[in-house]
Amino acid sequence: MTPRIYRFGFASLRLCVSALISSVSGAMTRRFFIPLLVYVVVAAGCGVPDPSVVDRAENRAAGDWFEDVTQAVGIDFEHNDGRSGECYYIETTASGGGWIDYDADGDFDLYLINGARTPGSEIEGTPRNALFENRNGSFVDVAGQAGVDDTGYGMGMCVGDIDADGLLDFMVTNYGPDRLYRNLGGGRFEDVAHEAGVVEDLWSSNCSFGDIDGDGDLDLYVSHYMDWGYDNHPWCGDRLRDLRAYCRPSVLDGVTDSLFINSGDGTFVEEGVLRGLAEGSLEKGFGIVMTDLDNDGDLDIYVANDGTMNRMYINDGAGFLEDRALASGAGLNAAGLAESSMGISLADVDEDGLTDIIMGNYSMETDTLFHNLGDLLFEDVSDVWGVGELTHRTMSWGMVLFDADNDGDLDLATARGHTMENIADFEKGMEYAQRNLLAENTGGGRFRAVPGINLGSGWAKAEVSRGLAVGDFDNDGRLDLVFTNTNARPQLLKNTKTRDEHWLGIRLVGSSLNPFAIGSRVTLSLGERVLVREVRSGGSFQSQADLRVHFGLGLAVVGPVDLEILWPDGVVQREYVEAVDRYVEISRR
Numbered sequence: 001m002t003p004r005i006y007r008f009g010f011a012s013l014r015l016c017v018s019a020l021i022s023s024v025s026g027a028m029t030r031r032f033f034i035p036l037l038v039y040v041v042v043a044a045g046c047g048v049p050d051p052s053v054v055d056r057a058e059n060r061a062a063g064d065w066f067e068d069v070t071q072a073v074g075i076d077f078e079h080n081d082g083r084s085g086e087c088y089y090i091e092t093t094a095s096g097g098g099w100i101d102y103d104a105d106g107d108f109d110l111y112l113i114n115g116a117r118t119p120g121s122e123i124e125g126t127p128r129n130a131l132f133e134n135r136n137g138s139f140v141d142v143a144g145q146a147g148v149d150d151t152g153y154g155m156g157m158c159v160g161d162i163d164a165d166g167l168l169d170f171m172v173t174n175y176g177p178d179r180l181y182r183n184l185g186g187g188r189f190e191d192v193a194h195e196a197g198v199v200e201d202l203w204s205s206n207c208s209f210g211d212i213d214g215d216g217d218l219d220l221y222v223s224h225y226m227d228w229g230y231d232n233h234p235w236c237g238d239r240l241r242d243l244r245a246y247c248r249p250s251v252l253d254g255v256t257d258s259l260f261i262n263s264g265d266g267t268f269v270e271e272g273v274l275r276g277l278a279e280g281s282l283e284k285g286f287g288i289v290m291t292d293l294d295n296d297g298d299l300d301i302y303v304a305n306d307g308t309m310n311r312m313y314i315n316d317g318a319g320f321l322e323d324r325a326l327a328s329g330a331g332l333n334a335a336g337l338a339e340s341s342m343g344i345s346l347a348d349v350d351e352d353g354l355t356d357i358i359m360g361n362y363s364m365e366t367d368t369l370f371h372n373l374g375d376l377l378f379e380d381v382s383d384v385w386g387v388g389e390l391t392h393r394t395m396s397w398g399m400v401l402f403d404a405d406n407d408g409d410l411d412l413a414t415a416r417g418h419t420m421e422n423i424a425d426f427e428k429g430m431e432y433a434q435r436n437l438l439a440e441n442t443g444g445g446r447f448r449a450v451p452g453i454n455l456g457s458g459w460a461k462a463e464v465s466r467g468l469a470v471g472d473f474d475n476d477g478r479l480d481l482v483f484t485n486t487n488a489r490p491q492l493l494k495n496t497k498t499r500d501e502h503w504l505g506i507r508l509v510g511s512s513l514n515p516f517a518i519g520s521r522v523t524l525s526l527g528e529r530v531l532v533r534e535v536r537s538g539g540s541f542q543s544q545a546d547l548r549v550h551f552g553l554g555l556a557v558v559g560p561v562d563l564e565i566l567w568p569d570g571v572v573q574r575e576y577v578e579a580v581d582r583y584v585e586i587s588r589r
Contacts, residue, residue, distance in 0.1 A: 064456030065404075065438075066481070066493040074139045077112050078489050080127045082153070084120035087236070087246050089228045090175045091115070092419040093205065093286075093342075096156040096398070096467030097484050098544025100168050102146070103187060107134040108471050108546050110482065112490060113154035113172065119230060126151050129172065133187075137474045147189045148172075150179050156467070156542025159516075160209030160218045162196070163266060166515045173204035173222060173542070197268050198260050203228060208538035209518055210290035210299045211568050212275075213319030216513035217262040218537075221301060223285030224255035238426070245426060246419050249307040249340065253281035257288075257303065261319070276321035282308040287344035289539050290519065291355055294376050297570045299519055302330075304341035304359050314376065330357055330370045334380035339365045343468070343541030347401040348372075348532045349410050350445035355532075358387065360396025360414060360541070363430060367391040367399075367414070371445070386439070386447040387412075394434050395419070398468025398541035402479050406501035406552030408531060409441040415483050415541065417464035433462035436483060458493045471546030477503040477581060479550060484543070502553040504561060505583040508535055511569060517588070519568035522549050524561055553580060 081091040095113040102109050114127035128149040132139035143149035153175040162169045167183035178200070180193040193199045203225045209218040226249065236247035256279040260268035273279050287304040294300065294314060301313040301321065309331040313321035325331030333339055340362035349356045354372035361367050366388040370378040382388040391414070398415035405411065416434040423430045436459060439447040452459055467484035474480070478495035485491065504524070510517030520535045533549035553561070559580040565573045567588050575586055 065450070065454055065495070065497055066456045066458050067496050068456065068458035068491055069494045070490060070492045073137060073492065075110065075112075075132055075490065075492055076141065077130045077132075079112075079114055079485060079487055080123055081115035081487055082118040082121045082123055082127065083487075084118050084122070085244075086118070086120055086233070087244050088118050088230070088233065089226060089246060089252070090153055090203065091118070091486075092246050093155060093225070093466065093542070094486065095154045095484060096469075096540075096542025097482065097490070098157055098159075098467070098469040099471035099473070099482075099546045100159050100170055100544065101547075102131065102168055102170075102183060102189075103133065104167060107136075107475060108473055109134045110139060110473070110492075111148070111157060111170070111544075112484065113157060113467075113542070114151075116151060116153040118153075129154055134473060142187065146187055147191070148179075148181050150174075152176055152179070155204060156206050156538075157544050158207040158209055158538035159544050159547065160220075160518055160537045161515050162209070162218060162220075162262070164217065164513045164515060168516065168547075170544070171198075171207045171209075171220065171222075173207050175203045177201060178204050178207075178222070192266070196266060197270070198222075200224075200258060200270075202255055205286050206288045206538055206542055208288050208290050208301075208536070210537060211514060211519055212259065212290070212299055212301075212315065213261055214298060214317060214569075215262075215264070216511060216569060217264055218514060218518060219262050219319075220258075220260040220268060221288055221290065222258045222260070223288050223303060224257055225284055225286065225306070227253040227255050227281070241425075243422060243425055245422065249284055254284035254305070254308065256280065256283050257285045275319055276313060276323070278311060278323055283311075284308055286342045287359070287539070287541055289344055289346045289536065291346050291534060291536070292521065293355055293372075295354075297566075299568075302344065302346060302357060304344045305338070306342065307338060307340045309338045310341055310359070312376075324376055328376045328378050329380070330378035333365075333368050334382070339368060341368070343397045343399045343415070345399045345401045345412075345540060347410050347534075349401060349441065351409065351529055351531065353530055353532065356445070358399060358401065358412065360399045361391075363393055363395045363418065363427075367396050369445075381445075385445050386442075390437060390439055390447065390449050393430070394437070396437075397466045398483070398543050400468055400470045400481075400540050400545065402470045403550065403552035404438065404440070404479060404495065405497055405499075406478065406503045407554050408526060408529060408552045409443065411441050412439040412447055413437065413468060413470070413481055414439075415465035415468040417466065417486065431462065433464050435459065435462050436465055436468075456493070456496075458491050463488065463491070466541060467543040468540050469543040469545050472505065472548070472550065475505075475583065477505060477550075479546075499555075501555055502557050502559075502580050504551045504553060504577065504580045506549045506551075506563070507547075507583060507585045508549070508565065509585060509587040510567060511588055514568055516547055517567065518547070521566040523564040523566075524551050526553065526557060548583065
């Protein structure tokens with residue numbers, strides 16, 4: 001066996017002092033007392049493996065874990081944010097994309113979102129969004145013939161069947177009027193945003209479909225970012241050095257988010273403030289996720305705000321919401337500060353049956369991991385669980401909790417990149433392009449970085465990434481990733497892990513009003529372990545994941561397995577699946 005290298009480092013010694021840490025109550029106390037405890041342990045001569053040099057051969061076969069297949073599979077797309085040198089703020093967040101099986105053929109197609117020309121821009125041509133149809137693992141752009149090659153200044157997307165016809169529709173958020181594409185079948189879409197009543201001339205960022213009011217059909221949440229415009233564009237930077245920069249979010253006011261309630265006749269009514277959304281200049285919404293945070297059978301909403309307190313909207317069962325973020329402990333970090341939050345992912349990372357929250361933040365803040373303690377109480381465990389040491393100097397956008405190695409627990413992938421191309425002129429040592437992160441769950445929700453030598457060339461190059469979506473595009477049971485990059489080509493990273501861990505994929509078929517079962521929760525038991533997965537619209541940062549749920553089962557489980565499905569209407573259904581290593585379809589009974 002390759003010898004292990006031990007170092008006395010502040011980051012790595014956190015694991016060694018976990019027993020001491022656990023005796024100190026409160027996340028805020030732990031964050032400030034960890035350095036002192038580490039010093040004591042160093043004096044005692046304690047050492048633990050440095051995660052950057054530990055040999056991971058015992059967990060993976062030799063060779064690259066992920067292969068960049070973007071060009072090989074025909075994804076010919078290049079993002080352009082239309083910048084002109086004027087540092088227009090919209091350039092900092094563009095653009096995302098994601099997976100949608102638009103033609104209902106069983107494999108997932110890829111939608112990629114573009115920017116647009118800004119005043120003074122000298123770019124050639126007109127940037128357009130692209131829809132790449134998956135044809136047995138190769139991709140062809142059909143956006144033009146499908147009618148979804150939008151030329152607006154694009155941000156993000158989310159999917160949902162708005163008319164319950166069994167075909168996936170999708171929303172594209174823009175700076176300016178959004179698009180709501182209704183799937184007509186036969187490979188064609190129609191923009192029905194105006195007719196549906198969801199057009200607002202605002203800066204929309206993320207979106208999500210889900211049944212908020214409990215009537216069975218899908219409602220729509222849209223987060224809005226800044227009250228910014230070409231006529232409201234302050235000069236920011238260093239005038240003495242004549243260095244221009246993008247403004248910080250504190251310079252501009254935020255905008256109230258929108259909650260569109262589905263009327264059941266193809267139209268929506270905006271009722272956000274009426275139903276309890278916070279309003280005003282502090283609402284600088286980015287990532288959003290709809291999920292059941294209090295396990296009472298209805299969908300709640302978590303919103304990541306940039307530089308202001310995040311929101312946790314708890315549903316009363318009839319679609320009226322109360323913000324419980326501050327009282328829950330998940331509105332501010334352990335130091336009591338609001339952070340510059342962008343992308344988010346929610347899942348049960350420590351397998352205790354409760355949904356935890358992780359958010360990507362600005363550089364020098366660290367990403368934040370809130371552990372769900374139950375009873376709507378959360379604790380910031382970012383440092384103790386290894387997230388802080390991995391993310392302190394980087395800037396995180398899209399992020400997904402997913403089972404990268406099919407061992408049953410959830411790993412973390414994060415899209416990184418700064419907002420400012422000239423950040424090194426303002427902050428020494430900071431970089432615009434940054435390497436994206438894959439962190440392995442070592443058990444119980446503790447994370448450490450996977451050394452780049454094991455990952456493949458797709459992770460080696462520094463990028464200015466924004467969106468990140470997970471999906472199994474080739475249906476081989478290994479979850480793949482697509483990163484969207486600013487002013488560059490995307491990266492489709494094919495998971496090529498070669499060991500024989502087993503897996504199970506599930507496509508849920510829901511009720512007549514929600515055929516894709518968005519909002520469903522599936523539980524699978526592995527001995528004493530309980531694995532929970534959900535069907536969600538939107539998430540990450542301006543991105544959409546594969547709607548199927550996926551369970552890694554490790555080396556031992558070859559089948560059969562028992563499942564429990566909690567449908568959005570509260571019905572509990574138990575299923576017995578005899579064989580694994582395949583996708584199965586389960587319909588609501």
